[in-house]
Amino acid sequence: MQQHDEGFRGGTSRAVRLESFGGPGALAVQDVPAPEAGDGQIRVRVTAAGLNPMDWFMTSDAETAARFGLSLPCGFGTDYAGVVDQVGGGSKGYAIGDRVFGAALSRAVADYVVVDADGTIVSGVAHHTPDGVDDRTAATLSIAGSTAAAALAILDLGPDDTVLIGGAGGGVGVFAVQLARIAGARVIGTGSPSSAQYLRSLGADPVAYGDGLAARVRGLDARPLTAALDLHGTDAVHVARELGVPDNRICTIAAVVDGIPAANGASAGPDALENIARLVAAGRLRVPIAATFPVTDIRAAVELQASRHAHGKVVVDL
Structure with missing residues (x-):
């Protein structure tokens, strides 16, 4: 496994977690063991996470969470963008330092996320971020x-x-x-x-x-x-x-x-997100960012996103 050690926090990292299902008040930033990339996986140092209605809907109660395969303790958020800092054995198509964006079901608002090099939203998936697309914007795409x-x-x-x-x-x-x-x-x-x-x-x-x-x-x-x-x-x-x-x-x-x-x-086509990212990079599609919040203000970020009054996307910085 290849690893980039700069910024590695002694084996621990921050992640937004829920110890009980519910509204924004159930969210907390916790110190957790930093995940490690296994065979066929990459680890991403997350710089930004975009919020979606599905994030708080999935974790609103135990019955809904179970429908999505979630159990306590549970992470939060799905869209992310950042930089690859670990590459597991057998992982192809990614190198340390690559800028990527993607989705990792209910665990993206964290310092690190581990995803399959060839995965799905459940196992985690990554796409290369084109030049000309900043991380905040990339974190809203998936x-x-x-x-x-x-x-x-x-x-x-x-x-x-x-x-x-x-x-x-x-x-x-x-x-x-x-x-x-x-x-x-x-x-x-x-x-x-x-x-x-x-x-x-x-x-x-x-x-x-x-x-x-x-x-x-x-x-x-x-x-x-x-x-x-x-x-x-x-x-x-x-x-x-x-x-x-x-x-x-x-x-x-x-x-x-x-x-x-x-x-x-x-059900989107296999090239859908890459095509959208290219449109953004070319200036043909823009993504308005309504507000950004530090991860320590995760509750306020979710409250704004859930209000449906934000004209544009809400992004959490890590």
């Missing part, structure tokens, strides 16, 4: 980016499409709106009245969510609606159906609706 890519692959948008994206101002919406625009589609994005300027900055035509949404969409000077993606619940699904969009051109990520395809990050 979950939201792969989820948006999977959903848009189902919709197969093109220049003749007008797509309604429900919950367009959220973490997945940041990617979904811009990827839809890159595909040539017109985007109508739902959000609160206060998010209208933010949605315009992403390339969407904003429309307020809530009662009367179908009438507001009809009232826009737009081509007929041809597709819809609901990132929050089912409102966009019902409006799309009312406006004549066929079920096979509607997609959800957070709700199950009979006849409507659903997407999640695990």
Whole structure:
């Protein structure tokens, strides 16, 4: 095993842990043994971790945690970015000093994360971070980016499409709106009245969510609606159906609706995240960072992310 010793903290490291499931108050920064890379694994010195709704949802109670294979004591967070500082035997494609980003289910908010060199979100997965993408931005890509890519692959948008994206101002919406625009589609994005300027900055035509949404969409000077993606619940699904969009051109990520395809990050194409990272590096896709917090303020970071009032991603620095 190859190891870079600079910054190694005598065998211990910091990690955000839960000794009981619950809200942000259950989170604590603890000193834990630093993990070691085994055969076929790499260890990453994490510099930034991006937060997602799934992080606090998974750890909100014991029953939900069990559905994701989590048990106490439990880590927290899934998206990370950093630098490879250990390479286990037989690990190919990575070297000490490589900048990487990826996902490690409910253990990413920590000084170190060990992932498989050829892994999954459960075992941990890494991708090379392109030049021109900083670590804070890279730490936001994995979950939201792969989820948006999977959903848009189902919709197969093109220049003749007008797509309604429900919950367009959220973490997945940041990617979904811009990827839809890159595909040539017109985007109508739902959000609160206060998010209208933010949605315009992403390339969407904003429309307020809530009662009367179908009438507001009809009232826009737009081509007929041809597709819809609901990132929050089912409102966009019902409006799309009312406006004549066929079920096979509607997609959800957070709700199950009979006849409507659903997407999640695990179903994204194998090159989806690398493609997104390249778009970011080329300046064609931007990821607004709403706020950054030191790891010692993890509770405040999660409270902001869970409030759904942050216009952009919330990142924890390590």
